[in-house]
Amino acid sequence: MSRGSRMLGSDAILRALELEGVDVAFGIPGGAILPTYDAFARGTSVRHVLARHEQGAGHMAEGYARASGKVGVAIATSGPGATNLVTPIADAWMDSTPLVCITGQVRSSLIGTDAFQEIDATGITMPIVKHSWLVQDVEELPAVLKAAFHVARTGRQGPVLVDVARDVQEAEFEFAYPDDVDLPGWRPPQKVHPRQVREAARAIAEAQRPIVYAGGGVLNADACEELRNLVDSAHLPAVVTLMGKGCLPDSHPLNYGPPGMHGSKYANWALNKADLVIAVGSRFDDRVTGKLSAFAPGAKVIHFDIDAAEVGKIRHADIPVVGPLKLALAQLAEEVRAVAADGRAARDPWLRQLEDWRAQFPFRYARSDGQLKPQTAVEALRDLAGDRDDIIWTTGVGQHQMWAMQYLVCDRPRSFITSGGLGTMGYGLPAAIGAKAARPDATVVCIDGDGCFQMTCQELATAALERLPIVAVVINNGWLGMVRQWQEMFYDERFAQTHLTHAVPDYAQLAEAYGCAGFTVEHEAELEDAFSAAFTAGRSAVVDVRCDPEEKVFPMIPSGAAAVDILETSDPERV
């Protein structure tokens, strides 16, 4: 129990953040949270980054959490402040990002009266948080904050909300921070069942065509080294999802990259033809499986997950292993060493087959003389960043995100930060700012779309004024590109409400207006110079890359189709 002196509730919030090891919090002040901002003015070791919109603050906290592995903190006022946080909370919920959101609430005496800026924040967020608390008694505040951080970071990680009435922030009390939490109903699994692990090892030893299917859970569990040891020692090929990118080095020879709707043909075929799928921290998302009945039809499934509710949710698990992945994978590698040494030779034909497919169907696109292809821009960024030690990529959602997934090479954990489950356009820029706050020495590059960028570009002000220099590369095709692609392919080219234009806004001028450097690229030959200048600008920079508006993302599994029927181009004759 950490004892302090008498203090206000608002000061207690900051003491709790300090004791939880929070070094940066992201937010915007407002009426109901004002007392807590007054506590910031009285002094704290927590750096506050002032966002321009609470959604930005929330995504910054997410970017911070994903880059650092620590809990992200976002602070907002009541009413619209809280509702603006709803999208980041939902995003963190879908992608299991640990987040503590602290919102001000109107005075206890006004709660329930439709007071100015009053909204039922715990009610609105109930389906998208692990837990939430409405604090109306200052004596409860330390235990609630202790519990909030504990719940956000243990078990399957995710967001929590603490809604603090204004009078609680203003009340004086004797502050003592508890050492332990008192949560009898919160018991995330701590161990794995040894029998299940042994069975998994046996299944791996017997498999002719095994494939590891690794997801974001590996990163959250800090189990990347354990995964790599398993893959190496058992010589297991792996596919890695969008959310898992970086958990196994992309350049590892047994990493067959992303499966799913815009994954490679070879990764999808690997899952389809496998006789054993070893799911690790992945959840059989519909964007990965395609038509479920045709997904890995001949495979037995081992499912490793910290969350029992994920096991068997979409696909029956023949061998469920519930528990912390770090522990489970370490134990599995041990068991595999004991039983699976012989299986390796029997798997050679399978590994040769995968190599053949990889050679036959690489990610590819047709270059064109007249038009700058978006993939070329991503490849140029990849090549330019190749010699940088610490690089973090973030993305928005859509075509550019898929090209980033396909063409970037991420060899380190926590180097690729994206919005997967919720698919939140506008995530990339604020997430990059948050990542930069977490790892100031890293080069942080947001690969964004023009549609996405315009949803949160006001945060350029945050990047400029908080001295968190990032590079935003706008893959500007002048359209809501992914929607346009669907309209072209599935709606007979009726392009309803998707044309944004290349020219409005002028992104370079917009960048300058926000105190950032701005560059415009219209030809392939200008890419390298513009990117180099942006990387060395000494301040945040925006590179507007004006690309071919008609370029589409391939391969593609049409919605509802079997993953094995993946299209390589929009013209099936050319496959």
Add this chain to the structure above:
Amino acid sequence: MSAHTISVRLENKPGALARVSQLFSRRGYNIQSLAVGPTEHSDISRLTLRVDCSEHSLEQIEKQMHKLVNVLRVTELRPEEAVERELALFTVNVATDKRAELVALSQVAGARVADIGRDAITFEFVGRPDEVEAFEELVRPYGVRELVRTGRVGLRRPSAGGRTSPSVQV
């Protein structure tokens, strides 16, 4: 789809009930009945919930319930292993000349008279849900003016053996 009775021990905290019921509503399932009240521990409530849903959904919902911070234990009460009871109040129209007949009938059926008015009687009836329905059929010809049921509450039978164990092993 089939009907299931779920028994949940949960912390007696604001919002706990909403968090549980929301797991059903987000999937479009309608809760048929729900009874909640204190247990042997004043800070712990027990909730008995009756819902029509698929076996697979129920398994998912139970696992999700286990993850709720306020939920301590989730058990499915299978009919053969559980004691289930319900309390119902019926206000039945009755003319003065039929009063004696109705009271006699209700006593045979095991109901108690809770209140007598000029032209109506309120009965209380405790029993298994099917017995409540049978009693309703019995008094319906007289004209049921108002009716309220608590929804079923249940406990695992000690005679079914073993300790009450969670239906989902985590």
